[in-house]
Amino acid sequence: MKNQYDIVVVGAGPAGAMAAHAAAQTGARVLLLEKDRQAGIPVRCAEGVGEGSFRKVFPQVPESWICQRITKAVIHAPSGAELPIASRHTGLLLDRKRFDFDLAHRAVQAGAELFVKANVHGMHIDKAKGAQVQVRWLDREVTVTAQVVIGADGVESRVGRWGGLKTVTPLRDLDACAQVLAGPVDLAMDTCHFYFSEHVTPGGYAWIFPKGDGLANIGLGVSGDRCADARPYAQLQAFLHQHFPGIRQLSATCGGVPCCAPMKKIVSDRLMLAGDAAHQVNPLTGGGIVNALIAGRLAGKIAGQAVQENDCSAERLREYEKTWQQTEGVRQARAFRLKQAMFSLNDERLNILADTVLNLPFEKRTIINIFKYALLKKPSLIWDAVKVFT
Amino acid sequence: MKPEQSLPIRCDFCGACVAVCPVDAIQLDEAHWRLFAERCTQCEACVMVCPMNALEMKHEEPV
Numbered sequence: 001m002k003n004q005y006d007i008v009v010v011g012a013g014p015a016g017a018m019a020a021h022a023a024a025q026t027g028a029r030v031l032l033l034e035k036d037r038q039a040g041i042p043v044r045c046a047e048g049v050g051e052g053s054f055r056k057v058f059p060q061v062p063e064s065w066i067c068q069r070i071t072k073a074v075i076h077a078p079s080g081a082e083l084p085i086a087s088r089h090t091g092l093l094l095d096r097k098r099f100d101f102d103l104a105h106r107a108v109q110a111g112a113e114l115f116v117k118a119n120v121h122g123m124h125i126d127k128a129k130g131a132q133v134q135v136r137w138l139d140r141e142v143t144v145t146a147q148v149v150i151g152a153d154g155v156e157s158r159v160g161r162w163g164g165l166k167t168v169t170p171l172r173d174l175d176a177c178a179q180v181l182a183g184p185v186d187l188a189m190d191t192c193h194f195y196f197s198e199h200v201t202p203g204g205y206a207w208i209f210p211k212g213d214g215l216a217n218i219g220l221g222v223s224g225d226r227c228a229d230a231r232p233y234a235q236l237q238a239f240l241h242q243h244f245p246g247i248r249q250l251s252a253t254c255g256g257v258p259c260c261a262p263m264k265k266i267v268s269d270r271l272m273l274a275g276d277a278a279h280q281v282n283p284l285t286g287g288g289i290v291n292a293l294i295a296g297r298l299a300g301k302i303a304g305q306a307v308q309e310n311d312c313s314a315e316r317l318r319e320y321e322k323t324w325q326q327t328e329g330v331r332q333a334r335a336f337r338l339k340q341a342m343f344s345l346n347d348e349r350l351n352i353l354a355d356t357v358l359n360l361p362f363e364k365r366t367i368i369n370i371f372k373y374a375l376l377k378k379p380s381l382i383w384d385a386v387k388v389f390t
Numbered sequence: 391m392k393p394e395q396s397l398p399i400r401c402d403f404c405g406a407c408v409a410v411c412p413v414d415a416i417q418l419d420e421a422h423w424r425l426f427a428e429r430c431t432q433c434e435a436c437v438m439v440c441p442m443n444a445l446e447m448k449h450e451e452p453v
Binding site: 035036037044117119121136154155156157158161168169170171174176177178224225227228231232233234252253254255256258 | 402404405406408409410411412414417418419420435438439440441442443
């Protein structure tokens with residue numbers, strides 16, 4: 001590890017690896033730092049992406065990234081009523097272990113220097129001179145100077161805080177999640193399931209994403225301020241016991257997902273944030289992979305250009321923030337408004353909603369129609385639903 | 391409050407506690423969980439949000 005780079009990227013998840021790749025392609029000297037032993041491990045993710053949006057980033061998706069193709073979705077109401085959804089959209093269950101590793105490899109091939117087991121524990125930004133990043137790598141302490149730092153350090157982003165950005169997630173908007181990879185599940189492998197219940201998962205939902213081979217990612221999320229009465233890991237064990245008695249759990253993981261309104265500031269002098277660190281997550285679904293890819297790529301490219309122009313000021317880097325806010329940020333704001341309305345429904349209302357939609361012919365049971373009936377009293381939000389889901 | 395500096399055994403190192411800490415009092419790396427007690431305001435957001443119920447806050451009697 002050298003002491004000087006043009007761009008330091010903290011975190012080698014999808015956002016960081018894309019940023020490092022894009023920045024290295026501009027010719028910048030890029031350092032990519034990962035605190036864990038390997039990019040992609042541990043997997044803290046349900047691994048689902050919309051196929052259409054994912055293919056906009058990677059038109060040729062390598063087969064090795066795909067565990068399972070999802071073509072159907074079923075929503076489960078608190079009453080137990082099952083609501084199959086009519087949708088043209090398909091989904092992919094990724095192998096995040098492989099996917100993240102390949103993205104990091106791609107960044108390295110483009111010229112980025114990757115170090116694993118490298119923990120960033122401090123940062124100081126001097127607007128004129130550069131950013132200093134404190135790295136503990138193995139048993140060494142290294143101070144790295146850079147023109148720009150890209151913080152892709154996940155939901156717990158400390159890089160952003162050190163740079164004076166407000167990255168703290170409000171408690172009610174942090175979904176605390178627990179998930180297991182478990183099997184055998186006696187379910188169709190092409191169908192994902194969503195369970196909504198104010199009692200089981202207040203402020204969140206439970207999911208089953210089949211991963212092929214009779215295995216599935218089964219997890220749930222609970223709004224941070226409701227966890228005291230519904231501790232995610234315990235809720236998940238109860239859920240498994242109820243729906244899949246005798247199932248074997250091959251791995252277990254936990255995590256927090258920022259399901260917030262878009263962050264107002266994601267850049268400052270010599271600093272940019274991307275991915276979960278910048279709360280770039282669909283607050284309605286908790287999905288953030290594609291957002292992270294798009295944001296990381298954009299941040300890396302603009303950081304590289306800024307370095308070439310020798311202007312790494314907040315004003316220059318704001319091109320990233322503006323581009324993001326005018327595109328995905330608008331969608332995130334809409335999804336956040338929908339989340340607030342949908343997750344305020346109690347079980348009784350959810351059951352009525354499910355019954356109403358079940359009375360429609362199958363082809364009318366679309367996500368948009370579900371929102372239409374859910375938001376009858378808030379018609380201004382129906383347009384948000386239309387924009388988010390089309 | 392007496393800071394519990396040791397590693398909570400149920401901890402999954404997921405970072406949820408760090409994400410909600412309003413005063414940046416928790417530090418996490420691959421295998422270490424640390425609380426900077428002098429910064430802690432005892433808001434208990436971290437305790438609340440932990441998916442594993444791994445955190446507990448011991449309040450001292452007010453002096």
